[in-house]
Amino acid sequence: xxxxxxxxxxxxxxxxxxxxxxxxxxxxxxxxxxxxxxxxxxxxxxxxxxxxxxxxxxxxxxxxxxxxxxxxxxxxxxxxxxxxxxxxxxxxxxxxxxxxxxxxxxxxxxxxxxxxxxxxxxxxxxxxxxxxxxxxxxxxxxxxxxxxxxxxxxxxxxxxxxxxxxxxxxxxxxxxxxxxxxxxxxxx
Numbered sequence: 001x002x003x004x005x006x007x008x009x010x011x012x013x014x015x016x017x018x019x020x021x022x023x024x025x026x027x028x029x030x031x032x033x034x035x036x037x038x039x040x041x042x043x044x045x046x047x048x049x050x051x052x053x054x055x056x057x058x059x060x061x062x063x064x065x066x067x068x069x070x071x072x073x074x075x076x077x078x079x080x081x082x083x084x085x086x087x088x089x090x091x092x093x094x095x096x097x098x099x100x101x102x103x104x105x106x107x108x109x110x111x112x113x114x115x116x117x118x119x120x121x122x123x124x125x126x127x128x129x130x131x132x133x134x135x136x137x138x139x140x141x142x143x144x145x146x147x148x149x150x151x152x153x154x155x156x157x158x159x160x161x162x163x164x165x166x167x168x169x170x171x172x173x174x175x176x177x178x179x180x181x182x183x184x185x186x187x188x
Contacts, residue, residue: 045105048078089137103150123178136161
């Protein structure tokens with residue numbers, strides 16, 4: 001014979017309240033802001049690309065909502081509005097100026113031990129295959145410039161074309177921020 005007992009205990013209510021409190025106290029995830037113009041500084045790039053220090057592991061109680069998926073931490077990244085002529089992967093003079101700042105940040109001691117993905121993005125005009133190829137060519141162009149002009153070690157930079165699948169501005173698909181280059185720090 002199986003007996004069911006109902007236990008009234010304040011602990012589940014406390015855990016739920018604590019979970020809600022902790023969730024509200026967490027900072028909102030940073031948006032995918034695009035660094036452009038005078039916002040492309042070595043300091044801003046260092047802040048965006050430097051991973052948070054490893055947390056100290058201690059014994060603790062971790063309260064999560066039942067069934068709530070654990071969201072992996074986002075990799076540090078910086079989206080830059082690197083401009084290209086239409087249907088071209090050739091860097092413009094303003095783009096080279098921004099990449100000169102990126103190179104200075106990549107040479108900084110704070111980032112010296114990391115490698116990076118250089119992700120090229122395109123807006124959805126044109127077909128998906130063409131956009132993927134163009135975004136790869138643009139990522140390759142940025143990588144080549146950083147290596148040849150600034151001596152960044154080739155093994156620290158991997159170029160990846162992302163095509164038109166990661167739009168920042170979904171309301172205006174042809175917006176300039178959808179045609180960007182993103183530098184992503186590879187975490188070990």
